[in-house]
Amino acid sequence: MDELGPAGFEEWHRGFVARRGRADPAWRPAELPVPLARSLARFQLGEGSDGAGLIGAATAAGDGDYLAAARLFVAEEQDHARLLGRLLAVAGRPTVAAHWSDSVFRLLRRRAGVSRELMVLMVAEVCALRYYRAVRDGAADPLAREVAARVLADEEQHVPFHVQRLRVDLAARPAAVRAGLAAAWWMLFLPAAAAVAADHGAALRLLDVRPTRFLADAIALFRPVVAAVLGPAAGRPGGA
Numbered sequence: 001m002d003e004l005g006p007a008g009f010e011e012w013h014r015g016f017v018a019r020r021g022r023a024d025p026a027w028r029p030a031e032l033p034v035p036l037a038r039s040l041a042r043f044q045l046g047e048g049s050d051g052a053g054l055i056g057a058a059t060a061a062g063d064g065d066y067l068a069a070a071r072l073f074v075a076e077e078q079d080h081a082r083l084l085g086r087l088l089a090v091a092g093r094p095t096v097a098a099h100w101s102d103s104v105f106r107l108l109r110r111r112a113g114v115s116r117e118l119m120v121l122m123v124a125e126v127c128a129l130r131y132y133r134a135v136r137d138g139a140a141d142p143l144a145r146e147v148a149a150r151v152l153a154d155e156e157q158h159v160p161f162h163v164q165r166l167r168v169d170l171a172a173r174p175a176a177v178r179a180g181l182a183a184a185w186w187m188l189f190l191p192a193a194a195a196v197a198a199d200h201g202a203a204l205r206l207l208d209v210r211p212t213r214f215l216a217d218a219i220a221l222f223r224p225v226v227a228a229v230l231g232p233a234a235g236r237p238g239g240a
């Protein structure tokens with residue numbers, strides 16, 4: 001478990017700092033079909049919304065290294081909102097101010113500790129992984145593909161970052177508690193991922209990804225996350 005100690009988060013911090021200095025894509029006019037623009041606008045809203053709760057919980061947890069990395073994580077998500085907002089703007093498409101999915105995620109995370117914050121957030125992160133891959137690989141517009149590739153590369157770091165923090169918090173819990181948490185996590189994930197697949201179905205079809213394919217792929221991405229955080233191999237203290 002030593003590799004999961006507080007020192008581990010310094011490395012994540014360095015990764016976030018390194019990515020922060022990247023140049024933007026070369027902004028130019030873009031063409032986004034309405035279903036894709038609507039779908040991107042919903043993701044844009046979610047990207048901009050995950051700050052205060054996690055930072056508050058991380059502050060309360062009192063781990064300075066993690067808090068420093070978490071602040072940069074939040075900034076990176078907000079930068080995704082900026083990039084997607086700019087993409088929508090150059091395509092002449094509107095952003096949205098509210099959507100029920102964003103409200104549900106906010107409600108679930110209200111007054112949560114770090115673990116619950118991250119378990120709820122992870123559901124969105126895993127869906128985002130599959131979603132941005134679909135945009136990167138399937139969008140007709142080159143700028144949309146470029147922005148999606150950039151966001152996806154960051155999201156691929158977010159999932160292991162949260163896995164590491166969740167393991168710090170949850171690995172020492174008794175096996176029965178971990179099994180219960182895993183079941184609860186799946187019960188949150190499955191309807192949420194199905195809702196994303198349905199809600200973004202028109203955009204996904206446009207990107208040549210059937211919603212059922214999206215759901216199956218998201219499940220395949222989530223399974224190793226649950227195993228890494230809560231599976232038998234996630235370990236008991238000293239049990240390894």
Ligand SMILES: [Fe+2]
Pocket residue numbers: 047076077080128151155
């Ligand atoms: Fe993001």
Ligand SMILES: [Fe+2]
Pocket residue numbers: 077125128154155158
């Ligand atoms: Fe993310």
